[in-house]
Structures are given as C-alpha cells and as structure tokens.
Amino acid sequence: MKAIGVGYSPVLVLLVLGAVCGQRRPKPGRMPSARRPTAPQPEPKEPTDFPPPILGPPSIFPDCPRECFCPPSFPEALYCENRNLRQVPAIPSRIHYLYIQNNYIDEVTAEPFQNATELRWVNLDNNRIRKVDRQVFEKIPHLLFLYLGRNSLKEVPGDLPSSLEQLRLSRNQISKIPANSFSKMDHLALLDLHHNRIGDGAVSKNVFKDLKNLVQLNLAHNTLKKMPGNVPQNIYQLFLDRNNIEDIPKDYFQNFPNLAFVRLNYNQLTDKGIPKKVFNVSSLLDLHLSHNKLNNVPNFNHRLEHLYLNNNNIERINGTELCPFPVMSPVLNEEDLPRLSYLRLDGNQLSPPIPMDVIMCFRRLKSIVI
Numbered sequence: 030m031k032a033i034g035v036g037y038s039p040v041l042v043l044l045v046l047g048a049v050c051g052q053r054r055p056k057p058g059r060m061p062s063a064r065r066p067t068a069p070q071p072e073p074k075e076p077t078d079f080p081p082p083i084l085g086p087p088s089i090f091p092d093c094p095r096e097c098f099c100p101p102s103f104p105e106a107l108y109c110e111n112r113n114l115r116q117v118p119a120i121p122s123r124i125h126y127l128y129i130q131n132n133y134i135d136e137v138t139a140e141p142f143q144n145a146t147e148l149r150w151v152n153l154d155n156n157r158i159r160k161v162d163r164q165v166f167e168k169i170p171h172l173l174f175l176y177l178g179r180n181s182l183k184e185v186p187g188d189l190p191s192s193l194e195q196l197r198l199s200r201n202q203i204s205k206i207p208a209n210s211f212s213k214m215d216h217l218a219l220l221d222l223h224h225n226r227i228g229d230g231a232v233s234k235n236v237f238k239d240l241k242n243l244v245q246l247n248l249a250h251n252t253l254k255k256m257p258g259n260v261p262q263n264i265y266q267l268f269l270d271r272n273n274i275e276d277i278p279k280d281y282f283q284n285f286p287n288l289a290f291v292r293l294n295y296n297q298l299t300d301k302g303i304p305k306k307v308f309n310v311s312s313l314l315d316l317h318l319s320h321n322k323l324n325n326v327p328n329f330n331h332r333l334e335h336l337y338l339n340n341n342n343i344e345r346i347n348g349t350e351l352c353p354f355p356v357m358s359p360v361l362n363e364e365d366l367p368r369l370s371y372l373r374l375d376g377n378q379l380s381p382p383i384p385m386d387v388i389m390c391f392r393r394l395k396s397i398v399i
C-alpha cells in the first residue's frame with residue numbers, strides 16, 4: 030500500500046495549504062473560488078470576451094499572469110480556473126501547483142510551460158482540449174499528477190514524463206492508446222480512463238505492461254467486450270463497470286496477488302460466462318457484479334467481505350452449496366469463518382426470508398439486502 034501513501038500525500042499537503050490560503054484571502058466575494066479539487070465542475074458556458082476582472086490589490090508577485098490569482102501565502106500555487114481562458118498563460122518557474130480547470134482551452138502548447146520545470150500537479154480538467162503538443166510535459170521532470178478529464182482528446186497524449194503518479198483522462202473521446210503511451214511509467218499508481226470509447230482492440234497490444242506499480246486501473250464506461258489483457262500484476266483495484274463484457278477467462282484473476290477490488294457492474298455477464306472457480310481469489314475483498322444477467326450466485330473465496338449481486342436474475346441462493354465448510358458443523362476457528370459481511374441481492378427474483386443455511390454459514394454477515 031506504500032504507493033497509495035506516496036501518491037496521495039501531495040493532495041493532502043495541497044488541501045491543507047489551500048485551506049490556509051483560503052482563510053487569509055480578502056473576502057471571497059466574486060473572486061475565483063474553486064479551491065477544492067473535488068468540487069463539482071460545471072460544464073463551461075459559452076466563453077465571454079474577457080476573463081472576469083480580478084478584484085483586489087495587484088499581486089505581490091510581478092510574474093503573476095494577469096488572468097490568474099497568486100496567493101501570497103502559497104507562492105508555489107497558481108489559480109487560473111474558471112477564467113474564460115482560451116490559452117494557457119505563461120507559467121512562472123516557481124509554480125508547483127497549477128489549477129487551470131473549467132476554461133475553454135482547446136490546445137496545450139509548449140511555450141507557456143517553457144520555464145515551468147518545477148511543476149508537480151497540473152489540473153486541466155473540463156476544458157476543450159483536442160491536442161497536447163508532444164514536448165509540453167516531457168520536460169517537466171517532477172510532474173506527479175496530470176488531470177485532463179472532461180476534454181476532447183481522441184487518444185492518450187504522447188511523451189508524458191515517467192515521474193507521473195496519477196493520470197486522469199476520464200470523460201474524453203479516447204479510442205486510441207498508442208503503443209508506447211505508458212512505457213517507462215513505473216511510478217504511475219492511478220490511471221483513470223473511464224467514460225471514453227476504448228474497445229478491445231485499443232487495449233490488446235500490451236499497452237499496460239510497464240505499469241509495475243499501478244494500484245488502480247479504471248476502464249469503466251467504455252466499449253470493451255472482453256476482459257482487458259495484460260493488466261499489470263500488482264494492481265489492487267480494477268474497475269470495468271458499464272462495458273459489454275460477456276465472460277471472464279478461467280484463470281483471469283490468478284496472477285494478481287494484491288487484487289482486492291473488482292467492479293463489473295452493468296455488463297453482460299451470464300452464469301455461462303463465469304467459470305466456477307474464477308472468483309476463488311484469496312486477496313479479493315470487494316466484488317461488484319450488479320446489473321448483469323446472472324441466474325445463480327457465483328462461488329467466491331471465503332475471505333471476500335462485500336458482494337454486490339443486485340439487479341440480476343437470481344432465483345435462489347443455497348448456503349449449503351456456497352459454504353466452504355459443512356453448514357451444520359460446530360464453529361471452527363474464528364479465522365476460518367467466511368468473512369462476508371455485506372451482501373446485496375435486491376432486484377432479483379428472491380424474496381425473504383433469507384434461507385437458514387445462508388445465515389448459518391456466513392456468520393459474519395452484518396447486512397444483507399434482499
């Protein structure tokens with residue numbers, strides 16, 4: 030889990046510092062205010078001719094771009110979000126954190142980033158970016174987070190630096206992942222490609238193979254019909270909701286020693302597409318299979334804690350068959366008991382009461398929705 034700690038610490042730093050600088054600013058009034066990276070991001074309305082004026086005294090930093098806000102107490106940050114910008118302004122060399130989301134930028138060129146070699150975090154979410162020039166980010170040696178979600182990219186941008194820890198490309202129109210897109214990116218912990226147009230062909234060419242430290246891969250809401258091949262082995266979280274996946278190869282999950290969270294909600298899975306032992310994976314904690322076409326409860330490893338099977342066509346649940354030990358046996362060792370604590374079965378053909386053998390087997394169940 031080290032990768033997670035490393036990956037998220039700059040967020041915490043930034044949130045804390047952001048909160049501090051927020052407090053010291055003159056009355057918020059009509060100043061640009063989206064200081065929180067998690068705040069909901071509105072779709073841009075049509076651009077007006079000029080950025081709204083920055084109110085208040087001139088910046089104490091002579092290099093602060095006219096369109097942006099440079100907080101006096103946080104000289105490494107530059108806030109240019111919600112400014113009706115069509116272009117990236119020249120980024121001063123002192124900047125580590127660049128917020129330029131929610132604008133109308135349609136192309137990211139190298140020039141404004143010429144001196145910005147210290148950047149750690151760039152948020153370009155919710156613009157209209159169709160194109161990222163190849164030389165823009167490759168020369169930024171410490172770049173950790175790059176957010177390009179909600180734009181108009183058709184392929185994964187090339188030449189991204191190998192220092193990256195988080196790359197967010199969700200909600201674009203990406204259908205192509207060029208062969209070397211992620212090569213050498215062995216620090217990347219999070220790759221978010223959800224809500225794009227990625228089909229089986231785009232992920233078939235070993236594109237993910239170099240991501241040795243990837244923790245989360247999000248390919249939800251794309252057009253996959255098959256489980257993606259060559260998913261990096263060390264992954265913890267694999268999200269594939271809202272694709273058209275019909276089946277899972279027999280040994281698919283066998284080579285992921287850390288895999289704990291698998292989401293396959295809203296696919297086309299049937300009983301036939303789920304080989305008997307495919308979910309017998311001892312690292313798995315959380316399995317989502319809701320909104321598929323299952324008629325039966327699949328087998329799962331006794332260490333699984335959360336199982337989502339709601340909105341399928343399940344007609345029966347037989348605790349005797351699912352139980353890893355004879356249901357009527359007296360208590361075994363506490364640690365041999367199945368770990369299942371949360372089970373969702375609503376939206377199926379089942380009705381209460383919950384069969385006694387289910388209760389007898391899954392003695393740690395805290396909540397079951399039927």
Ligand SMILES: *[C@@H]1O[C@H](CO)[C@@H](O)[C@H](O)[C@H]1NC(C)=O
Binds near residue numbers: 119120140
């Ligand atoms: C980069 O720095 C040089 C030297 O300070 C300056 O002349 C130039 O305008 C800067 N370029 C940008 C894009 O900020």
Ligand SMILES: *[C@@H]1O[C@H](CO)[C@@H](O)[C@H](O)[C@H]1NC(C)=O
Binds near residue numbers: 306309311328330
């Ligand atoms: C599941 O895997 C465990 C080892 O993790 C093994 O002991 C058990 O027999 C398997 N169960 C089934 C039903 O294959």
Ligand SMILES: *[C@@H]1O[C@H](CO)[C@@H](O)[C@H](O)[C@H]1NC(C)=O
Binds near residue numbers: 350
């Ligand atoms: C559950 O499965 C066991 C073993 O296959 C069988 O003997 C039993 O009748 C089943 N229970 C129900 C309610 O169908």
